[in-house]
Amino acid sequence: MNVSPEFISIGGNRNPAAADWDNAGSQLLAFGADNTIALWDPQDEGLQGVQAILSGHTKAVNAVKFFATQSPDVSVLLSGSADNTLRIWRARRGERFECVKTLSDHTQPVTRIATLPESEIFATGSSDGSVKIWKFVHDAEFTSIDVELTQTINTSPKYFPLNIALAPLDESSTVLAVAGTRSAIQIFVSRETQFHLSATLTGHEGWIRALAFTRETPDADSDLLLASASQDKYIRLWRLHQGDELPAASTALSDPALGGLGKSLSNKAHWIDSAMSKHSVTFEALLLGHEDWIYQASWRHREGKLQLLTTSEDNSLAIWESDPNSGVWVCITRLGEISAQKGSTSATGSAGGFWVGLWSPDGNSVVSLGRTGSWRKWTYSAAEDMWAQHVAITGHVREVKGVSWSRDGSYLLTTGSDQTTRLFSQWKRDVASPSWHEFSRPQIHGYDLNCIDAVSNTQFISGADEKLLRVFDEPKGVAHMLHNLCAIDFPTSTSATLPDAANIPVLGLSNKAIQAIDDDAPNQNADEDDGDAIDPASTIRKSTLEFKHPPFEDHLARHLLWPETEKLYGHGYEISAVAVSKSGALVATACRASSIDHAVIRLYDTKDWLEVKPALKAHSLTVTSLQFSADDEYLLSVGRDRQWVVWGRSTEEAMYTLKHSNPKGHARMILGAAWTTLELPTFMTAGRDKSVKVWQITETGVQLKATVTASTAVTAVACSGKLVNSRLMFAFGTENGEIGVGSIASEALDEANVCMVKTEVSPAKTINQIVWRPGREEGEQQIAVASDDTSLRIFKVQQVSS
Known part of the structure; x- marks a missing residue:
């Protein structure tokens, strides 16, 4: 018997450190998915989705980081988990990743991993209140890999390290930034093999969720910039400048947009020393614009400009750059969901924040991971000067409890403890092999779902922890999409009775049928005197249900529900x-x-x-x-x-x-x-x-x-x-x-x-x-x-x- 995997769907873990995109050899994106690590190539034209899953950890994977091997033929991946271990995986070109080393030095979950390109050093942070500094020992081909623990820095009882960042300070020393469950950032500088605390940067008013270093220009002698993002909804930029003199004062502090904030922004200089040189650390800029906690920040030099990518709980992903004339940092692109579309619960389609934001190796695409376990991908089009959304991958974020094929086997329904039911089928397009995608999310519920079965090709029944069973009918919008994209026969016998679409009333649990109206149909609510004004949520524009590709996460969560037609009572328990x-x-x-x-x-x-x-x-x-x-x-x-x-x-x-x-x-x-x-x-x-x-x-x-x-x-x-x-x-x-x-x-x-x-x-x-x-x-x-x-x-x- 020959059994080979055809398709894998799995959702990403809700942790900003649990994903990384390899800039070098494999150019794969690795992300933690429950207690495994999934590997995906977002640039794959065939859209084959998750390529492989690495198993080994026994609890949720919190941190994933590629180590820069400087070799196109070898990839090394580091992963840290809630099982307190750190695992090192290696893959040669075209081969599977294998676990070559497991480290159990931390006594609590490993939460962060930071690497230093062109160096053998990496650092790990853990809930045990320590940051450990490690050194890789390996040969040129990475055939043998060993790791030495060189230092342990204790941050507790003051705080737990939520994140860490490493950067070369000068030829002889390295700078390490550590921050977490308090509002200050600690800066450590290495002397020989040991890091020493050199400065503490204050100013944030909440826990610090992201740290990232970069050089201001590609030139190795330019100033280092550190971005810190916090639960106080602000991003702060800090400048590390070499020499005895302070850098030219940033004009960003007098930016009128800061209003009264400008007075409270301290520009106190902190001095740090390495064996060779002296550096000043000064506050550079305050970036305002996010409306909620900020989870991630990452730098990229794109087309001669330095840009910063941030993701936030406010369902948006922002790209910032410095205005060449005034030096003020501004948000030049905002992707994601507009505030007006946000729902109050998952049932009304809110995304629940973007946890991860990553640049592609060429800097022309960005991806982000949301609460629902689904990835979103945007690619920059120079011709249109805009970022366009592209098809990415989706998956359950909790246990998948039930699975059922439709009666004719044309599509698949799954349901599980993340309280969703999902429909998967094959996108039949003019390529060598059709690809599998999620085409509809028929049920978004308030209870864990346990079982599912297809009644007919257009109807299914599911059972949950709420003691009753619900029956759902396929709406016309989904039937048309499956016909156009997956070559599934349109149900002609029942099509006259099918509703167009469905939604969940704000305070309800049942999906109600709604009608689709033409794009040029007048808004029924326009005339205040009209006694029959309709609820805008009970209609949907027809163009919203027309798809030329598998639907994006925004549509799956909001427009592709199935109306519920029956409830079956009688049972007393789940x-x-x-x-x-x-x-x-x-x-x-x-x-x-x-x-x-x-x-x-x-x-x-x-x-x-x-x-x-x-x-x-x-x-x-x-x-x-x-x-x-x-x-x-x-x-x-x-x-x-x-x-x-x-x-x-x-x-x-x-x-x-x-x-x-x-x-x-x-x-x-x-x-x-x-x-x-x-x-x-x-x-x-x-x-x-x-x-x-x-x-x-x-x-x-x-x-x-x-x-x-x-x-x-x-x-x-x-x-x-x-x-x-x-x-x-x-x-x-x-x-x-x-x-x-x-x-x-x-x-x-x-x-x-x-x-x-x-x-x-x-x-x-x-x-x-x-x-x-x-x-x-x-x-x-x-x-x-x-x-x-x-x-x-x-x-x-x-x-x-x-």
Whole structure:
């Protein structure tokens, strides 16, 4: 069996230090994603998204930094995590990154990493209140890499270092800036191998979130500039000038735009000494313009000008440069969301701030990461003299709990603990290989979502921690987009009844249908005397729903919801499982339970959405998985009470009764269940007792035909919808992220061939669900895998002829 990754979607961690774009060799962007590191090439014309994921850390990755190797053939990546470790990864051109060293010197989470280009030094900051200075020891080819700890600087009990920056001061010494949970910046200067505290810069009024050094001009002898950005919404620039004399006083202090602030800005000079020279540190400028906390600042020399990129909680990304005439620093470009469009909650589409802002290696693109885990990318067009937004990548930021293909396999739905449901499909354009993207965010919710299933190609049902299930219908705007970009057939039979779009009323949880109006239609609210003035939120301009490319994050969060058409009540606790019958006429649901009264399975018919009574009673603890057989003759349920139950359809179409049960189906709780497509009714169960069992219903009862063992608890199992070379294909996932893909000859069920997917492409945490893509040719099978490591992965499965 050959199993290869086809697509990975994963959201970025909400930490300003958890991403870096390699200026040299690989030109890849690395970002922390839960406890893994994702690698993405934002300049890739094919838009193939995340290329690889590096697993190794056991807790969230807080800091990621590329080390400048001065070699185009070797990339070295440093990562720091909440598991208190620092890992060093190395990759040669065209090869995967491998972890070559793990350092455990910090006693608390590693929060920051700073490197010094053209030097072997790097520094790390941690919640243990220390900054550690390290030195790389390696050969020219980086075949052997070792690290020496040269110094530990303690900043506690005064403050915790939130960030650090390094720069060469002169030929013999280095300057280190450290700041964090207080409003002052400490400047350290190295003498031989040790750093000594030389100055403390005051002026900010809040915690300092960003520090960045640069030379004022590309000339090595020019002054050093330090940018510091804070929770006080201001950016301060500081000048480090060599010599006994102070630099010419900055005219920026008398800038009339500062108003009364100008008087309170101290221009006190701080003096710092190295072994060779003396430097003054003076306040240079105050940059005003952000309306909320500032998270990141980074310098770049672009086209002969020095520019500073900052990102803020106010949903904007700003580029600043100094006015050549007055010397005043001004914001020349602002990208992101305009204040008027901000919502008050995630439900009304607010982005919740930009956490990361990075320059591309050529300086002509910038990317930023927002609260929803999605990246945004802008590229500068010299011809139009403007920054244009381009397609970037998106992903869940919490555990992905449920995944379901549409009935015809044309798109994929995922749902999870970040309270969103997302729709992925392939963009079919004139390139060699189509690329996968998120095309719609049907549900943005106020509760964690646990399970999902497609009712038809234009309808799905999802269950959450709120004790009820919700049914959603595809709006016309999304159907048109999927038809135009993904070549998915437009639903002609139901198109007359489909609403145009949906939104969430400001104080509501339910998506309401809204209509699309022509761009030139008059605004209904213009006439004050009109008694029928409509709410502007209940309409949308048609042009907003016309896309020539996969939608950007702003549209996904605001305009591509699906209207909710039904709510299903009845359960008393959080919904744990949902399954739709193969005919689409019935839905079976279950909830978390600790007694036989609550561990019931409720059935609803999809025509009138009424419950089919009575509820099915057999389990005594939570039902973890439900599935209907291919002909809907049987419903299989498994639970934490270690039993599986097969319900058979009675004479009445919608009624099911208990046919078979096994209270000791597994030695531990059963977490997954799947029907096969064999002629005799055969099903599989997966349990915490590290096994997958194959059962067959015969005239005499249910027989155990085979047991497939795994190395750890099995949490999900799925069977392909068709036989391949008269063999049954199945896949299972385990508690620690392993995936096994196997095949069984239909006449010898006890002989299973299982191939384990390579660890480097498998998820890093528990697998919650696996589903096979329907409607695929025999040699082109695919599985979608939802995992607790926040990733959705699609794998291609090919049977290799022996």
